[in-house]
Amino acid sequence: MPQHHPRDLAEGDPFGPDTLPYGVFTTPDAPDRPRVGVRYGAHVLDAAAAAAAHGSAYADLLAAPTLNPLMAAGRPAWQAVRAEVRGWLDEPYFHPLEEVTLHLPFEVADYVDFYASEHHAANVGRIFRPGGEALTPNWKHLPIGYHGRAGTVVVTGTDVVRPQGQRKAPGDDLPTFGPSLRLDIEAEVGFVVGTPAPDNTPVPLSDFREHVFGVCLVNDWSSRDLQSWEYVPLGPFLGKSFATSVSAWITPLDAFDASRTAPPARTYPLLPYLDDSADEPGGIDLRIEVTINGETVSRPPFSAMYWTAAQQLAHMTVNGASLRTGDFYASGTVSGPEPDQLGCLLELTRGKGPFLADGDEVTLTAWAPGANGARIGLGEVTGRITPARTAPPGA
Numbered sequence: 001m002p003q004h005h006p007r008d009l010a011e012g013d014p015f016g017p018d019t020l021p022y023g024v025f026t027t028p029d030a031p032d033r034p035r036v037g038v039r040y041g042a043h044v045l046d047a048a049a050a051a052a053a054h055g056s057a058y059a060d061l062l063a064a065p066t067l068n069p070l071m072a073a074g075r076p077a078w079q080a081v082r083a084e085v086r087g088w089l090d091e092p093y094f095h096p097l098e099e100v101t102l103h104l105p106f107e108v109a110d111y112v113d114f115y116a117s118e119h120h121a122a123n124v125g126r127i128f129r130p131g132g133e134a135l136t137p138n139w140k141h142l143p144i145g146y147h148g149r150a151g152t153v154v155v156t157g158t159d160v161v162r163p164q165g166q167r168k169a170p171g172d173d174l175p176t177f178g179p180s181l182r183l184d185i186e187a188e189v190g191f192v193v194g195t196p197a198p199d200n201t202p203v204p205l206s207d208f209r210e211h212v213f214g215v216c217l218v219n220d221w222s223s224r225d226l227q228s229w230e231y232v233p234l235g236p237f238l239g240k241s242f243a244t245s246v247s248a249w250i251t252p253l254d255a256f257d258a259s260r261t262a263p264p265a266r267t268y269p270l271l272p273y274l275d276d277s278a279d280e281p282g283g284i285d286l287r288i289e290v291t292i293n294g295e296t297v298s299r300p301p302f303s304a305m306y307w308t309a310a311q312q313l314a315h316m317t318v319n320g321a322s323l324r325t326g327d328f329y330a331s332g333t334v335s336g337p338e339p340d341q342l343g344c345l346l347e348l349t350r351g352k353g354p355f356l357a358d359g360d361e362v363t364l365t366a367w368a369p370g371a372n373g374a375r376i377g378l379g380e381v382t383g384r385i386t387p388a389r390t391a392p393p394g395a
Contacts (some may be wrong), residue, residue: 015375071194102248109326179388249379259368282308
């Protein structure tokens with residue numbers, strides 16, 4: 001049993017008693033025994049050990065090697081466990097964060113990526129379609145998204161290998177094959193589904209809290225040259241599917257109660273299943289910071305997102321698609337209206353670059369205002385670009 005105990009938290013620490021995000025960790029003495037931990041300041045509470053010592057009814061869920069059993073247990077269990085965790089913060093079940101290994105906290109079932117920032121979509125539209133309409137006709141009527149690749153969702157700290165594929169410059173007659181030359185970031189916010197829903201049972205806006213377990217930061221790495229050649233007519237594929245980095249910590253949705261904010265005014269009346277005018281404020285006032293090699297390049301505001309996570313979940317299931325424990329969906333690039341609030345290099349450089357070089361390290365951090373001046377933190381997401389591993393076929 002660990003004997004460490006966290007010191008008093010520094011003022012403003014975003015991982016205090018109002019945050020308490022969940023992750024999965026191992027220790028050097030038990031590298032083959034992943035279990036659930038809760039971050040508190042610079043320490044990890046061994047929730048599995050504390051639950052076992054106290055005879056908690058949820059001990060088996062917290063001893064699991066992923067968060068999926070806890071997530072599947074449903075919101076009443078989530079609330080009960082969170083209350084128990086608060087009672088364990090004065091007890092000696094802690095490990096210093098630097099002494100543990102953090103793992104991908106949940107098993108990803110399906111992955112969907114949205115395109116929910118009007119500022120991002122308009123900026124990209126102006127870059128890709130100069131002289132045309134910045135937004136497509138459907139953009140303000142439904143949350144646009146695509147089905148991603150669950151198998152390449154990786155935990156923070158995992159190196160990102162430069163992808164390879166077909167590229168075709170505008171002046172070239174034919175495509176060539178090789179490493180991406182326009183590798184980009186996408187600063188996003190992700191939502192992790194806990195409670196499943198059966199087939200042909202759309203999730204209404206009012207049931208958002210019953211299904212979404214928590215929130216995390218996401219970097220949905222993008223190859224702009226692979227993407228621009230392949231995306232007509234079916235959209236993102238190899239330009240997106242090679243890596244999506246997520247935080248090791250999932251912050252419970254309930255931690256953001258004091259951070260809820262109204263989304264921007266909608267241009268058109270929404271269809272009933274997306275109309276949130278009578279619901280609680282659907283936005284979250286998250287302040288994101290993007291650094292590349294230690295230099296801050298952007299501070300995107302999540303409060304500026306046109307479509308909310310509840311609307312995305314409602315749209316994702318309205319056609320009868322099932323909802324499974326471990327389903328994961330991301331907001332799409334978060335961008336604000338100001339030049340220092342853009343969530344990708346494509347926007348920051350107006351499509352001209354430079355883009356990411358081998359060896360570049362990108363880190364996303366974020367926090368939201370909590371009650372009584374507290375800060376609610378999201379675990380960071382870091383990834384370092386490494387060179388493409390193989391030569392082109394036939395080389």
